[in-house]
Amino acid sequence: MPSASTELAFLPAAAARRLLGSRQVSAVELAEAHLARIEALDADLGCYLHVMGETARSQAEAADARIKAGSPAPLTGIPVALKDVLCTTDAPTTAGSRILAGFRSPYDATVVARLRDAGAVVLGKANTDEFAMGSSNENSAYKPVRNPWRRERVPGGSSGGPAAAVAGGLATLALGSDTGGSIRQPAGFCGVVGVKPTYGRVSRYGLIAFASSLDQIGPFARTVEDAAMLLTAIAGPDPDDATSVPVPVPDFAATLDGDLRGLRIGIAREYNVDGMEPGVEVAVAAAIRRLESLGAELVEVSLPHTEYALATYYITAPAEASANLARFYGVRYGSVVEAPTLLETYQRTRGEGFGPEVKRRIMLGTYALSSGYYDAYYVKAQKVRTLIKQDFDRAWESVDVIVAPTSPTVAFHLGARTTDPYQMYLADVFTIPANMAGIPGISIPCGFSDGLPVGLQLLGKPFDEATMLKVAHAYEQAEPWHTMHPEVSGHA
Amino acid sequence: MTLSRADVEHVAALARLGLTTDEVETLREQLSSILDHIAMLDRLDTATIPPTAQVIPLTNVLRDDEERPSLPRAAVLANAPRQTDGFFEVHAVLGGADGEEA
Numbered sequence: 298m299p300s301a302s303t304e305l306a307f308l309p310a311a312a313a314r315r316l317l318g319s320r321q322v323s324a325v326e327l328a329e330a331h332l333a334r335i336e337a338l339d340a341d342l343g344c345y346l347h348v349m350g351e352t353a354r355s356q357a358e359a360a361d362a363r364i365k366a367g368s369p370a371p372l373t374g375i376p377v378a379l380k381d382v383l384c385t386t387d388a389p390t391t392a393g394s395r396i397l398a399g400f401r402s403p404y405d406a407t408v409v410a411r412l413r414d415a416g417a418v419v420l421g422k423a424n425t426d427e428f429a430m431g432s433s434n435e436n437s438a439y440k441p442v443r444n445p446w447r448r449e450r451v452p453g454g455s456s457g458g459p460a461a462a463v464a465g466g467l468a469t470l471a472l473g474s475d476t477g478g479s480i481r482q483p484a485g486f487c488g489v490v491g492v493k494p495t496y497g498r499v500s501r502y503g504l505i506a507f508a509s510s511l512d513q514i515g516p517f518a519r520t521v522e523d524a525a526m527l528l529t530a531i532a533g534p535d536p537d538d539a540t541s542v543p544v545p546v547p548d549f550a551a552t553l554d555g556d557l558r559g560l561r562i563g564i565a566r567e568y569n570v571d572g573m574e575p576g577v578e579v580a581v582a583a584a585i586r587r588l589e590s591l592g593a594e595l596v597e598v599s600l601p602h603t604e605y606a607l608a609t610y611y612i613t614a615p616a617e618a619s620a621n622l623a624r625f626y627g628v629r630y631g632s633v634v635e636a637p638t639l640l641e642t643y644q645r646t647r648g649e650g651f652g653p654e655v656k657r658r659i660m661l662g663t664y665a666l667s668s669g670y671y672d673a674y675y676v677k678a679q680k681v682r683t684l685i686k687q688d689f690d691r692a693w694e695s696v697d698v699i700v701a702p703t704s705p706t707v708a709f710h711l712g713a714r715t716t717d718p719y720q721m722y723l724a725d726v727f728t729i730p731a732n733m734a735g736i737p738g739i740s741i742p743c744g745f746s747d748g749l750p751v752g753l754q755l756l757g758k759p760f761d762e763a764t765m766l767k768v769a770h771a772y773e774q775a776e777p778w779h780t781m782h783p784e785v786s787g788h789a
Numbered sequence: 790m791t792l793s794r795a796d797v798e799h800v801a802a803l804a805r806l807g808l809t810t811d812e813v814e815t816l817r818e819q820l821s822s823i824l825d826h827i828a829m830l831d832r833l834d835t836a837t838i839p840p841t842a843q844v845i846p847l848t849n850v851l852r853d854d855e856e857r858p859s860l861p862r863a864a865v866l867a868n869a870p871r872q873t874d875g876f877f878e879v880h881a882v883l884g885g886a887d888g889e890e891a
Contacts, residue, residue: 381877400868403864439879496844510844523891539847541846587823602833607826607828610831612830619804623805628869628870629868629869630868639880644807647806648807653812659804660806660816661820663804664796664820679840680839680840682841683833684833686844718819739852
């Protein structure tokens with residue numbers, strides 16, 4: 298039965314902001330409602346690796362003071378979850394890995410600092426696949442996450458904790474990271490909005506690196522407007538990240554309105570693969586018809602190298618990861634397993650500190666970069682990456698946005714794909730191309746298949762998140778999906 | 790592509806990754822299978838295609854060469870498993886009984 302605290306838990310950020318501004322709700326009440334739900338539900342759901350009750354309460358008190366003083370920022374008092382790959386000074390940052398158990402960052406990630414400036418209330422560090430490597434959150438070294446819509450299903454990954462927290466009313470907003478779909482795919486599986494911004498739109502400073510040419514931080518929310526608000530708060534160049542691009546950041550939430558007449562939406566014939574779930578096809582086809590009825594012109598486009606994206610990714614991302622993860626060797630931070638020699642200490646520290654998927658990717662990446670294989674694998678993948686990017690460059694000559702499913706299936710069962718790594722990798726077949734090309738993407742709910750959420754993916758031109766968000770918003774407002782929440786009951 | 794156990798052990802040594810005997814065999818099978826999937830890239834003729842390492846329109850981003858504060862040393866060392874006199878401590882790399890070849 299919906300209670301007052303349940304209503305607070307599912308309040309969109311924009312609505313919460315209005316209630317906070319008119320003093321009908323306090324930031325402390327909002328924080329307490331979420332902390333109570335976390336207390337009651339999260340032992341079962343597993344969204345959080347570290348709950349920050351004490352700091353959240355003091356941030357909420359500060360937010361109330363700021364609101365009372367008449368100087369609130371856009372996110373003042375809004376409860377947020379942070380994927381545990383984002384460095385925070387006031388809580389551990391583990392990246393879901395044993396090797397970073399207890400690690401305390403000496404600095405905040407730039408996005409965290411920006412959220413603090415904006416007055417957000419950080420509820421805690423959210424669960425993730427180890428080092429953001431996975432598509433089901435089952436690679437977390439600590440615990441799995443359960444999908445709030447059905448507990449025996451995965452939430453998707455690697456940002457499974459943030460997605461499930463927002464879906465289940467355990468956070469109003471969240472930040473995740475997306476290297477091959479790790480925001481969009483779990484957003485789709487959990488029935489929430491997830492945005493991967495253009496590469497370079499958001500600073501990666503303080504994001505524990507997985508694949509540096511692909512990683513991008515982005516928002517989770519229950520509405521497109523909320524996601525747009527959060528994106529505005531975190532976007533923009535940063536002197537601490539040389540790959541953050543100095544282009545102006547619009548107020549994304551302010552440009553959502555307006556109809557879709559005159560907009561050209563591309564449908565790529567290649568985004569239809571064997572193994573597509575019929576219920577996903579049906580929901581996505583209906584969403585495309587809805588976009589047309591809203592005034593958009595549908596245009597067929599071709600992205601001929603789509604089928605090569607997955608193989609390209611599974612060279613590029615592990616290669617970059619194998620270099621990035623070389624820093625974990627038990628000297629500067631993280632756990633150590635002592636051995637008689639330095640070399641053995643490195644080997645044992647890494648052998649015992651990393652989980653199976655991380656080892657698999659380090660091995661794959663090291664192999665692709667090793668002498669004799671570098672040209673055949675790493676350089677080959679970089680060349681195919683050029684072809685994938687050129688596909689999109691050509692498509693943008695005739696369309697403004699491309700529409701596709703987020704994933705070929707809905708959330709699968711926990712344990713269903715853990716024995717065959719490549720089956721797990723296939724969950725990202727529709728999301729990986731955007732990372733290879735550096736373009737923005739969003740997943741929004743577009744219905745249900747077998748009672749589980751289906752995600753609709755929209756891809757945009759580089760640095761044109763605004764058009765992509767506008768299309769997403771128009772669709773969202775024409776459908777009831779964003780008003781539907783899972784029945785999450787706990788033991789409280 | 791079928792990898793041998795020796796291939797796997799060679800790559801693990803490059804990656805400074807200690808693996809159990811079982812892990813070597815599991816990875817041998819799994820990596821061989823993943824490389825078989827990846828081999829589809831050979832169908833594409835990329836002889837004249839330039840590689841893409843990154844997608845942003847920026848090169849050589851430089852800042853002014855000005856002094857600015859760094860993190861306090863104590864904060865940087867706070868997570869180190871072992872430290873001595875303000876330094877990270879490691880086993881000797883050269884010489885001595887515990888040393889190894891660089």
